[in-house]
Amino acid sequence: MGLVVTGAQLDGRDLALRCDGGLIDSIGPEVVPQPGDEVIDAEGMLLAPPFVNGHTHSAMTLFRGFGDDLPLMEWLQGKIWPAEAKLEPGDVYWGTRLAAIEMLRSGTTSFVDMYFHGDQAARAVVDSGLRTLLSVVFLDVLDTAKGDELRAGALEAVERLGEFGPLVRPSFGPHAVYTVSRKSLAWIAETAAERELPVQIHLSETEKEVADCIEANGSRPAAYLDELGLLTERTVLAHGIWLDDAELSLVAERGSTVVTNPAANMKLAVGGVFPYPRARRAGISIGLGTDGPSSNNNLDMLEEVKAFALIQKHDAGDTSVLPAADALAIARGQRSELLGGGELAEGANADFLLLNPELPELSAGDLDADLVYAATGSVVDTAVVAGRVLMRGREVEGSEEVLAEVRERAARLTS
Amino acid sequence: MGLVVTGAQLDGRDLALRCDGGLIDSIGPEVVPQPGDEVIDAEGMLLAPPFVNGHTHSAMTLFRGFGDDLPLMEWLQGKIWPAEAKLEPGDVYWGTRLAAIEMLRSGTTSFVDMYFHGDQAARAVVDSGLRTLLSVVFLDVLDTAKGDELRAGALEAVERLGEFGPLVRPSFGPHAVYTVSRKSLAWIAETAAERELPVQIHLSETEKEVADCIEANGSRPAAYLDELGLLTERTVLAHGIWLDDAELSLVAERGSTVVTNPAANMKLAVGGVFPYPRARRAGISIGLGTDGPSSNNNLDMLEEVKAFALIQKHDAGDTSVLPAADALAIARGQRSELLGGGELAEGANADFLLLNPELPELSAGDLDADLVYAATGSVVDTAVVAGRVLMRGREVEGSEEVLAEVRERAARLTS
Numbered sequence: 001m002g003l004v005v006t007g008a009q010l011d012g013r014d015l016a017l018r019c020d021g022g023l024i025d026s027i028g029p030e031v032v033p034q035p036g037d038e039v040i041d042a043e044g045m046l047l048a049p050p051f052v053n054g055h056t057h058s059a060m061t062l063f064r065g066f067g068d069d070l071p072l073m074e075w076l077q078g079k080i081w082p083a084e085a086k087l088e089p090g091d092v093y094w095g096t097r098l099a100a101i102e103m104l105r106s107g108t109t110s111f112v113d114m115y116f117h118g119d120q121a122a123r124a125v126v127d128s129g130l131r132t133l134l135s136v137v138f139l140d141v142l143d144t145a146k147g148d149e150l151r152a153g154a155l156e157a158v159e160r161l162g163e164f165g166p167l168v169r170p171s172f173g174p175h176a177v178y179t180v181s182r183k184s185l186a187w188i189a190e191t192a193a194e195r196e197l198p199v200q201i202h203l204s205e206t207e208k209e210v211a212d213c214i215e216a217n218g219s220r221p222a223a224y225l226d227e228l229g230l231l232t233e234r235t236v237l238a239h240g241i242w243l244d245d246a247e248l249s250l251v252a253e254r255g256s257t258v259v260t261n262p263a264a265n266m267k268l269a270v271g272g273v274f275p276y277p278r279a280r281r282a283g284i285s286i287g288l289g290t291d292g293p294s295s296n297n298n299l300d301m302l303e304e305v306k307a308f309a310l311i312q313k314h315d316a317g318d319t320s321v322l323p324a325a326d327a328l329a330i331a332r333g334q335r336s337e338l339l340g341g342g343e344l345a346e347g348a349n350a351d352f353l354l355l356n357p358e359l360p361e362l363s364a365g366d367l368d369a370d371l372v373y374a375a376t377g378s379v380v381d382t383a384v385v386a387g388r389v390l391m392r393g394r395e396v397e398g399s400e401e402v403l404a405e406v407r408e409r410a411a412r413l414t415s
Numbered sequence: 416m417g418l419v420v421t422g423a424q425l426d427g428r429d430l431a432l433r434c435d436g437g438l439i440d441s442i443g444p445e446v447v448p449q450p451g452d453e454v455i456d457a458e459g460m461l462l463a464p465p466f467v468n469g470h471t472h473s474a475m476t477l478f479r480g481f482g483d484d485l486p487l488m489e490w491l492q493g494k495i496w497p498a499e500a501k502l503e504p505g506d507v508y509w510g511t512r513l514a515a516i517e518m519l520r521s522g523t524t525s526f527v528d529m530y531f532h533g534d535q536a537a538r539a540v541v542d543s544g545l546r547t548l549l550s551v552v553f554l555d556v557l558d559t560a561k562g563d564e565l566r567a568g569a570l571e572a573v574e575r576l577g578e579f580g581p582l583v584r585p586s587f588g589p590h591a592v593y594t595v596s597r598k599s600l601a602w603i604a605e606t607a608a609e610r611e612l613p614v615q616i617h618l619s620e621t622e623k624e625v626a627d628c629i630e631a632n633g634s635r636p637a638a639y640l641d642e643l644g645l646l647t648e649r650t651v652l653a654h655g656i657w658l659d660d661a662e663l664s665l666v667a668e669r670g671s672t673v674v675t676n677p678a679a680n681m682k683l684a685v686g687g688v689f690p691y692p693r694a695r696r697a698g699i700s701i702g703l704g705t706d707g708p709s710s711n712n713n714l715d716m717l718e719e720v721k722a723f724a725l726i727q728k729h730d731a732g733d734t735s736v737l738p739a740a741d742a743l744a745i746a747r748g749q750r751s752e753l754l755g756g757g758e759l760a761e762g763a764n765a766d767f768l769l770l771n772p773e774l775p776e777l778s779a780g781d782l783d784a785d786l787v788y789a790a791t792g793s794v795v796d797t798a799v800v801a802g803r804v805l806m807r808g809r810e811v812e813g814s815e816e817v818l819a820e821v822r823e824r825a826a827r828l829t830s
Contacts, residue, residue: 064789065779069738102775105793266725267788269734297788298776303718310681310722311729319684323484360517360814361713363821364480365829373682373712374479376791378520399775406778414780 001036003387007043008354010344015047019350019387022166027346040389045381046355046367051301052333052341053103053111054259055200055238055289059095059121061102062087062410063294072268080294083413084116091413092117093124094405099299100128101399104391106300106377109351109384110333110340112236112259112289114173114200118157122164129390131351133236133338134161135173135200140184147184155191167386171198174230176205177213177221182228189229198234198338201225203258204247205239206270222247231256236338238289240279241265241272248275248282257285257336262307264291273315276322285336288327302379305331305372324372354382416451418802422458423769425759430462434765434802437581442761455804460796461770461782466716467748467756468518468526469674470615470653470704474510474536476517477502477825478709487683495709498828499531506828507532508539509820514714515543516814519806521715521792524766524799525748525755527651527674527704529588529615533572537579544805546766548651548753549576550588550615555599562599570606582801586613589645591620592628592636597643604644613649613753616640618673619662620654621685637662646671651753653704655694656680656687663690663697672700672751677722679706688730691737700751703742717794720746720787739787769797 002020009015017027018037026032033039067079092115103111110131115121118136125132136157140147154172161170172188174180180188192199204210204221213221222243225231233255240258243251251258260274279286288308290299305327312322333341342348355362361374371379383391390396417435424430432442433452441447448454482494507530518526525546530536533551540547551572555562569587576585587603589595595603607614619625619636628636637658640646648670655673658666666673675689694701703723705714720742727737748756757763770777776789786794798806805811 061775061778063779065781065784068781068784068788069735071734075734098775098778105775106791263721263725266729267734269728269732269736271729271732273729293789297779297784298791300791303721303791306678306718307722307725310678311726313684314681314686314726317684317686319486319490319682320484321684358815358818360476360513360520360818361715363476363513363818364478364712364825366480366483369480369483369712373483374708376521376713376715376718376793378791378793400773403773403775403778410779 001038002034003350003384003389004031004033004037004039005042006039007041008045008047010047017344019384022350022386024344024346024348024350027344040382042354044357046357047344048353048355049332049341049344050109050351050353050383051107051331052287052339053108053289053299053301054236054287054333054339055112055261055291056299057115057292058099058111058113058299059092059115060292060294061098061406062091062095062413064297066294066414068297086413087116089117089120091409092120094402094409096121096124097128097402098406099293100124100130101396101402102299103130104383104396105380105394106302107353107380107383108299108301112200112339119160122161122168125168126164129385129388131167131385133169133171133198133200135171136161137173137175138184138188139175139179140181141179142181144181144183147181151184151187158197169198171200174199174201176202176209177224178209182217185228185230192234193229193232196234198236199230200236200238201230203237203240204242207242207272210242220244220247222251226250226254234338236287239265239274241270241274243275245278248279248284252282252284255285257287257338259287259289260308261289261291262311263304264295266307266311268295273311276312277316285338286330287333287336287339288331300377301331302371302375302377309372324368327372328368350387351385353380355379356381416453417449418765418799418804419446419448419452419454420457420462421454422456423460423462425462432759434799437765437801439759439761439763439765442759455797457769459772461772462759463768463770464747464756464759465524465766465768465798466522466746467702467754468523468704468714468716469651469702469748469754470527470676470706471714472530472707473514473526473528473714474507474530475707475709476513476821477506477510477828479712481709481829483712501828502531504532504535506824507535509817509824511536511539512543512817513821514708515539515545516811516817517714518545519798519811520795520809521717522768522795522798523714523716527615527754534575537576537583540583541579544800544803546582546800548584548586548613548615550586551576552588552590553599553603554590554594555596556594557596559596559598562596566599566602573612584613586615589614589616591617591624592639593624597632600643600645607649608644608647611649613651614645615651615653616645618652618655619657622657622687625657635659635662637666641665641669649753651702654680654689656685656689658690660693663694663699667697667699670700672702672753674702674704675723676704676706677726678719679710681722681726683710688726691727692731700753701745702748702751702754703746715792716746717786717790717792724787739783742787743783765802766800768795770794771796
């Protein structure tokens, strides 16, 4: 039983498509439905590739709006860490469920996630139907003995993530070079290589991290990761603000993906801006992420792509930096093989959106510009992942129940 | 016949209100409907003051997405000015109608506007039901003879704006110090003072404007305006990025309002950031605006208030700059008497919103933080201006017709 969409528009052409087995099995001016197919009449709607949120901590919907506007360390030490100490596994399940609803409502169908209780997040992802590159955060606070203790459990946790079916792609999630010991990082590099697993890590988010890394390890963060074998085409580096030209060349050569998180970087006042023009010249794979909803405070890639384009133009003093089409391709994960955002084509994953063109923000002729600069999530009517309709008419099943659960749990955690 | 709203929530309290004659005539835990009153059951909804868009060119919805990512002068000279040369009065009517729909859908009920064909904009505002401080742009391109010719017509145009009823407040709209001659600016200052009319003008948007003003007039822009009598409590200064401390003190002393437009400033890569921390210390009246929808590219104050908070934190390198409650008060026009954004109280204008709390972005306990950092326009369910319900369930009457008209006209103008 497949899914057929008829009457949609793509780049000004009428388009239909048929999905089966999670893939697009035909796409063109017309397709022939098979008996038993579900048919969506998308007359007048715009067909579009969905967004890939390249870096987030999705269950942190639980801590949205908790301790905003505080200095970074005061926020972490006084608010977030004490609240996280109270986390129960079920909290992560419900927090991730809410994140999934919010992502669908703003056109995101795939995300790269790092948080605690990965099996709960995986269960939430399966129940939500989205696609994820999921990790369980690894932190030994630079304590090698603690690292030794944690490793077996970490491997087991990653292996368990492999049991949640094709939409959950397991990965390692070492937190950062300033929170994970050299020995643990080396073990993760080796284990991930053996099993061909992706690795996601925060890198070069603050200037202090760079200075501390040089002092502790004699190298800048990206060079240090490379010494440990952690810079590969299976690596996602979140932030990458303070990468210098030598590091950018190294990252490009190794094929790692850098994911920029402009809204969170501005909100947390880290000071710098991801050096997009230099990263582009170096030929790096680039993605876009919202970071966690407690430091953004949402998971809206339509808002993020505008923040990305605007801060890059502002920082460069040049309106022509990062034109809409490039910003959009990056937000769709199309500038990184690891993020896997593709074009809509036969044989590709059946992940797509139907946009409602009858809204004021889509009044102009240039859809790329409208999506980057004018549109909000309201334009996303329908979201499909692996051929399953997860949102239609902006309604996601179970939203009320999930919201009520998260409110109750958030109140307990933040009280 | 009045309007009664029951069952809403404000700051955690149950609240009802009754509107009559355009004002709130009672507000409290319960109100007594009069015979013939329209009653809205707002059970569970959040009552909130609406946004005031402090600076825009609303009919430029016609040029949304036209020539994005081009250098500023190439965009103006190659795209916008040739298209504006084709403007017909009816275009401004329909462009403003679309802007009004878009504003309501993102919670704005009042706006400060500068554009051509002011009577058409006024007619659109009356048909839309919003509140506006409206001007007809005045440009003599520094040509005193041309200025002499234009003045009678300009006065007549402003006087005509006075005939559109209580929701349209007429004002003068001299474009900027680099496009209006000294003689015309002095005449506007004098005429506006005689008639107690507000004046809106672009000021200190680029560094070049400041340098040119010093060269041409021997003073920085704000000091120059003051010499001409144009800095009064009836003056809105749009942008104000390059105001130095002496100018900030002067603006504060004169009681003028500075309206910042962060998204457009970043998108047009003007380089600087409105000096909010210094402006606040100087005690200036401050507003927030989207600028025109061809340089933003929308009119969404919920998006703008986030851009405002984020760029200020980024620029200051300090998370605690511009906390959510302050950003929100500014976006609501509550930090400027001229912008007139008030609290919801007996005797105040019956302008308010009802927000839908059953959305993921409002999951946390802190409504101010959620509105600034997480919410999009989707949360606005109902918009009321002067006691008239202009949007309910996110539906604005006439939307389809207006959108179709604007698309047709935009295609003609930009072809």
